[in-house]
Amino acid sequence: MTVAGANTAVTQGGAAAPYRGLPILAAMAQCGRLNLAGLISERLPLEQINDAVSHARIR
Incomplete structure (x- = not known):
């Protein structure tokens, strides 16, 4: 990833540093x-939160 001419690595999990990456x-x-x-x-809608979580797990 390049931001303003600098190379930047953003990871999920592991050695991620959210205070830097976000x-x-x-x-x-x-x-x-x-x-x-x-x-x-x-x-x-919020009333269907359980459905939303189920859909996320399936994908």
Whole structure:
């Protein structure tokens, strides 16, 4: 991943440093370089939270 000309590695789990990675991801989302809308596959009301968790586990 490259942000403002610098190479940046963002990991999930392991040696992740959220205090470092999250601001980078937020900046990328704000400037349009990270499509967060593409990560949303379905929207459910809070009353259907159990269905949402079940759907997430299946995928």
